[in-house]
Amino acid sequence: MSQTHKYIYLDHNSTTPMDSRVLEAMLPFLEVNFANPSSTHLFGQSVNEKVIQAREQIAYIINAEPNELIFTSGATEAINIAIKGVAESYSIKGNHIISVSTEHKAVLDTCKDLERKGYECTFLPVKSNGLIDIAELEKSIRPDTILVSVMFVNNETGVFQPIKEIAALVHEKGVLFMTDATQAVGKMEIDVVDLDIDLLCFSGHKMYAPKGIGALYIKQRGNKVKLTPQIHGGGHEQGLRSGTLNVPGIIALAKACEVASLEMGQNQQHIAQLRDFLEAELLKLPNTALNGSSKNRIFNTTNICFKGQDANVLIGRMKNIAVSNGSACSSAVVESSHVLKAMGINEEDAFASLRFSLGKYNTIEDIETVINRIKELTELNF
Numbered sequence: 001m002s003q004t005h006k007y008i009y010l011d012h013n014s015t016t017p018m019d020s021r022v023l024e025a026m027l028p029f030l031e032v033n034f035a036n037p038s039s040t041h042l043f044g045q046s047v048n049e050k051v052i053q054a055r056e057q058i059a060y061i062i063n064a065e066p067n068e069l070i071f072t073s074g075a076t077e078a079i080n081i082a083i084k085g086v087a088e089s090y091s092i093k094g095n096h097i098i099s100v101s102t103e104h105k106a107v108l109d110t111c112k113d114l115e116r117k118g119y120e121c122t123f124l125p126v127k128s129n130g131l132i133d134i135a136e137l138e139k140s141i142r143p144d145t146i147l148v149s150v151m152f153v154n155n156e157t158g159v160f161q162p163i164k165e166i167a168a169l170v171h172e173k174g175v176l177f178m179t180d181a182t183q184a185v186g187k188m189e190i191d192v193v194d195l196d197i198d199l200l201c202f203s204g205h206k207m208y209a210p211k212g213i214g215a216l217y218i219k220q221r222g223n224k225v226k227l228t229p230q231i232h233g234g235g236h237e238q239g240l241r242s243g244t245l246n247v248p249g250i251i252a253l254a255k256a257c258e259v260a261s262l263e264m265g266q267n268q269q270h271i272a273q274l275r276d277f278l279e280a281e282l283l284k285l286p287n288t289a290l291n292g293s294s295k296n297r298i299f300n301t302t303n304i305c306f307k308g309q310d311a312n313v314l315i316g317r318m319k320n321i322a323v324s325n326g327s328a329c330s331s332a333v334v335e336s337s338h339v340l341k342a343m344g345i346n347e348e349d350a351f352a353s354l355r356f357s358l359g360k361y362n363t364i365e366d367i368e369t370v371i372n373r374i375k376e377l378t379e380l381n382f
């Protein structure tokens with residue numbers, strides 16, 4: 001296994017290290033197999049063959065058809081293409097979009113941009129456990145609602161929403177359903193057919209592939225989802241995402257999907273064990289509390305409030321231990337987490353909370369070191 005560097009890394013929901021097998025798979029496509037897969041010469045077509053195979057492999061991990069996937073630079077771009085694409089394409093039906101207050105900024109800010117352009121958005125509140133109220137969702141769906149977007153797994157708390165139940169309800173009302181599955185794909189089994197999802201996005205760098213590659217699933221079976229293109233150019237990716245394909249990234253994502261499928265069970269078991277141990281030990285400390293549901297939650301994440309502490313100070317003093325305070329994405333401004341605040345956690349407790357997100361290379365020794373370090377730091381009581 002890789003990861004021999006000096007950091008103890010518990011920030012996998014921000015980004016993951018690359019799996020060495022993924023790196024090995026992509027390297028030839030940076031160097032010898034560099035041709036453009038859109039080129040008609042034999043060289044280009046030989047690379048295109050590999051892209052076709054990769055697309056099949058990537059589609060397989062969510063049980064999609066290869067023609068239902070378009071490649072993007074990551075989840076943020078996929079979300080923009082999906083939400084803006086639906087907004088434009090379905091504007092005859094209406095201009096109302098529903099999402100949730102605990103979504104990633106990529107969703108929230110895309111919706112807010114649409115509000116400036118005359119669309120109406122409803123951001124559903126969540127309960128203190130991080131879950132939405134299904135009855136409230138039902139009430140907020142209107143005749144002019146065109147899209148409901150609810151994330152699969154929350155990146156800050158690990159809480160997952162009942163996606164299948166939500167999709168069924170949304171479809172009963174004749175509305176499209178999208179989910180940001182960036183924290184779910186590669187970690188748990190996802191079947192877009194069984195869950196009945198119209199749009200789903202994910203990202204390579206959250207699943208041991210490199211940064212700069214992601215994918216958007218657009219349902220083409222039965223009721224086809226139609227998006228208005230947001231990026232114009234050579235007409236790549238069915239006209240929805242023009243631009244020369246990121247072949248090394250695509251090959252890497254395919255390998256990451258293959259590895260994730262094969263090793264999902266063992267990773268789940270290994271990481272869950274470490275997370276549960278870390279969480280149990282930290283919650284034994286005085287003045288600590290778990291943020292979010294402990295039941296409806298992914299196995300790699302725990303978000304803990306250390307009452308009276310300043311998470312930023314703790315992070316600084318943890319030196320070679322990499323954890324997050326949930327505001328990494330907007331680190332230019334020090335702002336408390338919008339996710340924790342939406343769960344009713346006050347400003348002070350939000351600033352006192354740390355997110356630990358574990359990955360497959362973490363060891364029990366890593367976890368013991370982290371527990372001891374936090375014990376020392378919280379006992380100091382600055």
Ligand SMILES: *Cc1c(COP(=O)(O)O)cnc(C)c1O
Binds near residue numbers: 180181202
């Ligand atoms: C990381 C993340 C994103 C953004 O993904 P990028 O590929 O970095 O653009 C979106 N949603 C969730 C839930 C994430 O965790």
